[in-house]
Amino acid sequence: MFSPSSITRQLNDQIALAKSTVMVAKESSNLQFAWELNARIHNSQLLISNAATRRSPLTAGESDGAIRDMALLLYQAQHQLHYDDSPTMMMKLKAKIQFLEEQVSSISDKSSMYGQIAAEQVPKSFYCLGVRLTVEWLKKNHWKSSNLKKKKKKLLVDNSLHHICVFSDNVLATSVVVNSTALNSKNPKSIVFHIVTDEVSYGSMSAWFSINSFGGLTVEVQKFEDLSWLNASYVPVLKQLQDSNTQKYYFSGNNDENNRSPMKFRNPKYLSMLNHLRFYIPEVFPGLKRVVFLDDDVVVKKDLSELFSIDLKGNVNGAVETCMETFHRYHKYLNYSHPLIREHFDPDACGWAYGMNVFDLVEWRKRNVTGIYHYWQEKNVDRTMWKLGTLPPGLMTFYGLTEALDRKWHVLGLGYNTNVDPGLLEKGVVLHFNGNSKPWLKIGMDNYKPIWDKYVNYDHPFIHQCNIH
Template sequence: MKGYGAGGLSAAAQQAAKRRWKGQPAAVFVLVFFSLLVPLVFLLGLQNRFPSGYLADVRSQQESNFDTYRNVTREQEQISSKDVPHVPPHVPPPAEELNKRIKETLVSPTSQLKNYSSQARGGELKSNGPIGVGDGKPSHDTVLSVYETDRSCEHEFGSYCLWSRRHRRVMKDSIVKRLKDQLFVARAYYPSIAKIQGKETLTRELKLNIQDHERMLSEAVSDLDLPSLVGKKIANMDKVIAKAKSCPIDCNNVDKKLRQILDLTEDEAHFHMKQSAFLYQLGVQTMSKTFHCLLMRLTVEFFKSPASKVEHISASKSVDPSYLHYVIFSRNILAVSVTINSTVTNSEESDSIVFHVITDKQNFYSMKHWFVRHSYGNATIHILNFDELKSNHVSNLEFGEMSMSEEFRISSHTTSQQTPLQMGTKYLSVFGHSHFLLPNMFKDLKKIVLLDDDVVVQKDISFLWNLHLGGKVIGATEFCGVKLGHLKSNLGTAVYDSNACAWMSGVNIIDLEKWRELDITGVYGRIVDQLKQENEAQWRATALPANLLAFHGHIYALDNTLVQQGLGHDYEVSEDSVKDAVTLHYNGNMKPWLDLAIPKYKNFWKKYLTRDERYMEECNVNP
């Protein structure tokens, strides 16, 4: 037989066997090498003491869209060179020291923001020039003032930063703070003491005291949680630290260790700020369990009790141009009910009012049943399903889901030096893409008043119907704190007046006939197509430049006293201004139906909230 020689194997087979034998040791060597390398990398990571969760921090700019202002305590904290904060990396630092470190950390410039982006009812733009309204130029002597630090913090973290400072709790547990300070110093001295010959006893004492402190702090949050022997432990640690300080050691080594612990603590604080801001935004933009319960209960009850009769009565008025037609886009039952109730309550004649509430298919039946259960004066309320309207009215504009008014946080430099310290923020709200179907939705109407669902009407606004717009398409309040020239990097190559002011949605009177004549919807669609869109967020973000350009030269400026803006982000609006305003606009993230709402403005919204609703009580809805 072939293949077998005197030794039982051919020469070729023997050579192959030798090659396999030589390859096996090489493979074993590689496995051993990597088995040693992986634990080594892990141990080095522990030695550097990465903060828990920090490695997973992408540090994206999604956080930049968390757009809610809060008032800030204007107290500048003096940092003494003798009073170094002593906080171990893995133990939560004291609130006072943490906030001090956060302020200093946020002074440094962060990663650049995208030109513009958009999320659910929120976006962020970066302006090219200074915005002059309300942004005073800071002097060189106050570069590190609390005001400017607040600006840089707000630029990076959005309004969550100011909200968190408004609600921060100063640490009052002095004994816990004392333990943390001692632990901070002991850890700084320990590496240097351990290297000194003849100090083995002191090294052992220092190590045991560090372990005792770590054990107590791992089980205690407040002074009441500490064991009864804590006083003795503190005294022992003081003695050991005094001994360590008396040893002849290199101060540079202690200084390096202190700086290392401080840097790691700052990094951990920054990570937790980002994490908290994300959770804050999650709470702002997601529907709570109680609201979802209310939505489901109303939807189920609708199919148990049809409202065909009421719909028939509503349909008879919905196309009559002699009535006063108000249009509201909303997915929020409570929000739209407050807007409607406040408008009707303060109207001299509610018989002539027709509300067209446009919502999506998810909320359509719950909306219908809510307004069957509740009447608001003699006003007629007509509920429309946007998804049906979209399919019936084809446009060049590519429509997705129903979009509300889009809100954008504008970041601008207040001085020529472009650093985060000089960043100011303003809020703009404009029409969403869905609003540009209005002329097709209401073909029989000549004029409408468009209200956002975060608007409260405090006085009769029927005078808007008597305004002569002078050939303009919409009446809106202008916001000259932001001019088109400030947004030139976002407006493309279009021709426009750089000194023209931006305008705000919220309360708008619209001449639908003029809109159709000028084909504003077509112009808007072409502008959106020209702007670069790589994803849904950028597609929604085009709403701002497209709105400003499509209506450029077609805005009738309403009196700014008509609408009090900023109640969803600005703590500095005076109560008298709120009381005297014709309408209130809660633009910003801090909507009045949220727990995060600004308390002193919330009551102006709650006074028009529908009461005695059984489903609200069963679902524990109590905004």
């Protein structure tokens, strides 16, 4: 009896051999046989993908036919294509596949670089909106004083209400998060949004949320520069971000011959403190007990109130897991050649997603989770444990402290995957445009853009005047 993991391995081995055989078939002009092999490859890949999607292993019953048919076709290949499966032949095929993979990798790196550049560009219309709103903010002094009303201050620390935080410098994206939450909430007045931005965006963000009411929910806007504890003596990553070598690493791109890394590992957005504030939520909101964290590239399709009573079973972080079969496990994010990584973390532990997280701040403080984060940041000063972003240190910080949530709460991939399961889109609560194709950029994903557009008032004077569409 084969185990589920051995079934998957056998299918993957057959797929690898079949791919090399397709090359032989094409070189010998046997295109019909190459087509049959590709069809079998697709069938086997579909089996593995479906098992991953439903999050249960392949069974012998559903895979036996595919394995048998592929084995028969590979046996026929030896006779029809007149090649032998000796070690010498296999080495030649392997060398050719490696050469082709290197060519694909080179093209992929260039594509990734250009896609990254496009994704990081903010449309001119967004600059227009920011400038117009900032001017309005400077003109309307009563807006500033209105943010200090005693009644509103009490709501900001009322733990009977539902508190949601967003860290962003993108006014329109944040507006979509707030508006979609309000419109799909059973009781918008029970929601308090805490928006943290930077000094440059503070005026425009404050003006926008003073002009618009969003169903009566409460909105607080603050800038992280006002957080007195946020300094290099307390925050290791802030000290690292100020380091000239770190800045050179992120800004030099692939021109740094001594330290070549993929473009995505060198994205300057990782220098932004807004990207790291998620590890300091208890310090940013010292009076709160539970918070839902949302990225600014999400759309909220349904009521979130259940998240504020969901049982985290003593854990700190509630998140949707992303591992399916061997995908998105810890070994994909961390460097297991490092002894500390090998010692502390199971390589097959399941990864999870940032973008919709429930944080129990009482447990966070009790377990000194921020201290855990500081420990790993200080150990990674040379970037040998991980390189990319905030997810790897998040996986390490919340290791053993994360409760898996139902997948409906956080549907990922709308920023890169054109084939997200329609069923998940329908029942999903928070839809996440993670990836390069953001709905406010003109770089694809047009089929998902209406989901986002639904929560943008394109007739609003400021949006209309800035020609945002």
